Amino acid sequence: MADxxxxxxxxxDGQLVDLRETFQEHSIDxxxxxxxxxxxxxxxxxxxxxxxxxxxxxxxxFTMYTHYWDGVAHDVRLKCGEPGGGGWGYRHxxxxxxxxxxxxxxxxxxxxxxxxxxxxxxxDDLMAGAVGSAVTWPEHIGGSFQSATKCGVTTLYLVDINxxxxxxxxxxxxxxxALNSDRLITAYPATKTSC
Numbered sequence: 438m439a440d441x442x443x444x445x446x447x448x449x450d451g452q453l454v455d456l457r458e459t460f461q462e463h464s465i466d467x468x469x470x471x472x473x474x475x476x477x478x479x480x481x482x483x484x485x486x487x488x489x490x491x492x493x494x495x496x497x498x499f500t501m502y503t504h505y506w507d508g509v510a511h512d513v514r515l516k517c518g519e520p521g522g523g524g525w526g527y528r529h530x531x532x533x534x535x536x537x538x539x540x541x542x543x544x545x546x547x548x549x550x551x552x553x554x555x556x557x558x559x560x561d562d563l564m565a566g567a568v569g570s571a572v573t574w575p576e577h578i579g580g581s582f583q584s585a586t587k588c589g590v591t592t593l594y595l596v597d598i599n600x601x602x603x604x605x606x607x608x609x610x611x612x613x614x615a616l617n618s619d620r621l622i623t624a625y626p627a628t629k630t631s632c
Contacts, residue, residue: 443549443605446594447570453594453601454574460555460566480561481527489517489527499527500565502572502621504589504614513572513614515565515621525615525622530564534625538564541608541626545595548605567593568624571612579632580613586622588613588632 445460446453481489481499488494497517503510518526530538538560545563546552557563575589588611595606611632612624 442598443545443551444596444598445545445550445555445566446596447574447591448576448594449574453596456566456570456593457555459569460557460562480559480565485517493517495519495526495528502569504572504575504587506578506587512619513612513621514619515568518620525620527561529622530624531561533623534564535560537626545606548595550595564624567591567610567626568612568621571610571624572614572621575612577631580616585616586613587616590627590630590632592630 445456447456447459448454485497485499488497495517499515499517501515502513504513505511516526518524518528518530520528520532524532542552542557542560542563552558552563555566557566570593571589571591575591577590578587579590580587590609590611592607592609594604597603597605609627609630610624611627611629613622613632614620615622
């Protein structure tokens with residue numbers, strides 16, 4: 438794969454970690470997995486789209502993450518979900534935060550990020566990979582016992598690969614998931630570092 442000049446990173450234990458594999462692993466296209474020569478992160482394939490939007494199967498799983506707390510791995514799944522204020526999952530994120538994710542993607546591309554080299558072709562590819570970082574490697578953890586939710590916040594960095602100390606853009610990602618199920622409730626770019 439040709440080296441790109443700008444990369445997307447998160448910090449883990451104080452070190453920048455390239456998110457290329459994180460974005461590509463949250464592709465759910467099991468029939469044609471991403472390859473190093475032609476990465477393609479298609480979050481939703483045609484049959485999943487039909488299940489979600491035509492048949493309304495809200496528990497259709499698009500991708501899965503793992504969050505570790507209390508020394509135990511807990512699955513967090515991005516499912517079709519339900520739109521609206523009390524909604525959850527992909528449809529809730531799409532309705533309430535699609536524009537925010539698209540703005541971050543457009544901003545990163547304007548700074549020189551070759552998103553396609555990471556398998557990111559649309560707002561939801563960016564969202565899926567970013568959520569992987571916020572759930573698996575959160576910099577900040579919060580939540581509400583009363584609403585049975587947990588949240589993770591992480592910062593993503595767009596840096597010059599040749600000069601990693603040069604941060605071209607950064608933004609925080611908030612992911613909120615249920616403690617009493619495996620549902621990802623919502624995910625959005627934010628300015629805050631807590632939830």
